[in-house]
Amino acid sequence: MIPESDVFSLSGPIHLKPVDWNNAFNRRSVAASLVQGVSIHERDRQHNRHGFQALAPPWWDFFDFRLNDVLVDEDDASIFCSIYEFKYPAPAGNVPKYVIAFRGTLMEKDTILQDLAMDLRCCFNKLHNSPRFQRALDIVQNTVALAGAANVWLAGHSLGSAMALLAGKSMAKMGCFLETYLFNPPFLSVPIEWIEDNRVKHGIRFTRSFLKAGLTIALNGCRFLKHPELDTFVGLSQWIPYLFVNPNDHFCSDYIGYFEQRKKMNENGAGR
Structure with missing residues (x-):
């Protein structure tokens, strides 16, 4: 068939x-x-x-x-x-x-x-x-x-x-x-989107972002804050691929929550 x-x-x-x-x-x-x-x-x-x-x-x-x-x-x-x-x-x-x-x-x-x-x-x-x-x-x-x-x-x-x-x-x-x-690119992380409580999901992402930022600062001696051009992401920032995600696909749906959380952090000043 x-x-x-x-x-x-x-x-x-x-x-x-x-x-x-x-x-x-x-x-x-x-x-x-x-x-x-x-x-x-x-x-x-x-x-x-x-x-x-x-x-x-x-x-x-x-x-x-x-x-x-x-x-x-x-x-x-x-x-x-x-x-x-x-x-x-x-x-x-x-x-x-x-x-x-x-x-x-x-x-x-x-x-x-x-x-x-x-x-x-x-x-x-x-x-x-x-x-x-x-x-x-x-x-x-x-x-x-x-x-x-x-x-x-x-x-x-x-x-x-x-x-x-x-x-x-x-x-x-x-x-x-x-x-x-x-x-539907795979989002390689713990599938936080499976959690139903939005406050819990946002809290986990927010905490994870601060931990990653803290580790980056500690390991690089604040280098990337003083010289952004040294950060790999800055070098890639001119390349913006088009991303299409199915919210019902658990392997990729966390992209949605990831960008929503980034937006919230930028709105309250924590994105820096």
Whole structure:
């Protein structure tokens, strides 16, 4: 049984014809569709769907992209990344020349073990050491060198958004700020959003922020207060990825509470 979500004519944004590339919602929908195309392409591979039976191509063809290349995991031979190229030679405005998209965890027989292993790497902050990420970073760097940072997008869902976030951060440290779309990126922390009492949640976040700030000041001798440019976050501040979070997904919903708490702290002067 083919899930309806895999069929572009049933679940894709077919109303986006033509795409208004100046519209943020249109650009988001295109990025999400290209990410979906990576997952469905891998499912096509596992279920031996080729030619007219393949379900993945409409997810990029509809938006005038071609599949330029894919990245395959060396351990399970699964497709985890697709590099799309806009079909026309001179895209203008907000149209990217290349989109590098990463799929999320696939609970399929050929991918579940390796994907869960990657999820564990993510949880323990070891994703950057994985061969999968190193290959991804190489292709991002090569594509930026070919087309320029202004012509390259990154996009990913779940585990794939963790890959895109890490790749984008690595490029930002080198002064390359890529337009990036992150769908349900995992928030690696105790899931405070599960707590129903809002006062308790705010208290925990507030206390945690002060503890982190106190440790930073103690370990750096107030260096980052006197010289903000030494703080890593200052160096990354020009890069602002687009973050899309499902409040019902406990793996990413804490982003909502995190930013709400930051806003409250700034309002009462504690953000400093």
